[in-house]
Amino acid sequence: MIAVLKRGVTPEQIRQLVDWLKSMALDVHVSEGRDLTVLGLIGDTSRIDKELLESMEIVGSVKRVSDPIRQANRKEPATNSIIEIGNIRLGGGYFALIAGPCSVESEDQIIEVARAVQKSGAEILRGGAFKPRTSPYAFQGLGAEGIRLLLKAKEATGMPIITELMNIKDLPLFEEIDVIQIGARNMQNFDLLKEVGRLRKPILLKRGLASTLQELLMSAEYIMSEGNEQVILCERGIRTYEPYTRNTLDLSAVPALHELSHLPVVVDPSHATGKISLIPSMAVAATAAGADGVMVEVHNDPAHALCDGAQSLTPAQFDELSRKIFRIREAIQ
Ligand SMILES: [Mn+2]
Structure with a gap:
């Protein structure tokens, strides 16, 4: 200093x-x-x-001359963290497609969506059981029952599961969950970050809606400073003055985070744009920008989805998108 x-x-x-x-x-x-x-x-x-x-x-x-970020920062130019999720790898050249509904609604729904996205090449199933909704009157998720149904889908398909943890008191329910998501609204819930830092399982950390990359990396540092090095960063759009999209997808965050950190970076174009018409382009662009994974909301019946129907692709739309994504992956390798 x-x-x-x-x-x-x-x-x-x-x-x-x-x-x-x-x-x-x-x-x-x-x-x-x-x-x-x-x-x-x-x-x-x-x-x-x-x-x-x-x-x-x-x-x-x-x-300040020395970097306050000690573990999440990039040390060697060519060394990237590879996160193992079941027998799937993410980061350091490994790419994974993550898909599933915004929230788990029923056993039939989650298994149907899981089978469909798996057929199109998705390797990890997402689905919300505990939902952080802007309104207290909106559907809050199935909670413990949702976790149980996600594990049924895992059993049926073999796909590892990623789902959000909002409250540390629910942690015992997450024992068999493969990746714990810390949502945008909890990115700076430092007590929660420290708690998941004591676990030995991958954490997907979403960028807060008004957070800088430095703040995102400091939050990753909270998890890592407790001993959990398996952190996946997720760009999901930030709040700007543009109301046409739900958020503004900061695509430059992908190469920027790769410059600053060795951790893998996943992009969520669904929450970033909030519009079906924009998600495929942004998912393809994120892949081209070097994202280590893309996470997309898919619903078997978007018109009747209990949450985020307007930004959920149908399985057919997802299938078309995943073909494009894999073609881009081949092109940039
Ligand atoms: Mn959602």
Whole structure:
């Protein structure tokens, strides 16, 4: 960490600041230039409050030199994390198509959708049991019953399951779930992140609707700092001033996250656009941009879906899309 002091500071003021910094177990290297004095702070500066230091009367500016992200950040250019989900791999050159309904509604529904998307090449089944809905009066999901039905679909098809955990008290129900999703609204629920960090199973972490990439990576760091290194990042659109789409899909997040991190990146064009007419193009574009996976909502009867029907593809539409996605994969390999 580097602190540049303001012009005209007295040697006594510098000495007081250096003493205070040293009292926090840091080494301080003082460089006095003709006009400015620069302090180089050496040691564990992660506990230093940058804003507090910056607010001091004699301090002009402060810059962090070391990355606050220690585990999620990219270390070697060519080494990417590969996440194992059952016998499926994701990341580091492995690509997976994830599909399923927004929410689990019945045994017939989830098994029918699972069989259909599997036939089209999807390898992981998604489906919500616990639903974070904007309105408390909207369908809230089947809860524990939904988890039970997802496991029935897993039994019927062999597909690993990804589903969202909203409350840590429900964790015992997730024992046989393959991937736990932390939704956009919970991306900065730090207690929840720490709890899933203590598990030893993959976590799909969705980007918050108003979160920066740095904040997304800090949230991944919360999970990893507890020992769980199996984190999958998910871009699902962010809130902008454009109302035509449900959110704005930030496709540049895919190569940007690959630059910043070794973790795999999945794109969810369904929640990003909210419109069936836009999902296929964005799913193809995400694949072309190098996403390690694409996650799409598919429903056997979108018109009667209890949740997100307007953004659910039919199995036939998904089949057409998956063909395009696999062709793009071949083209970019
Ligand atoms: Mn949904």
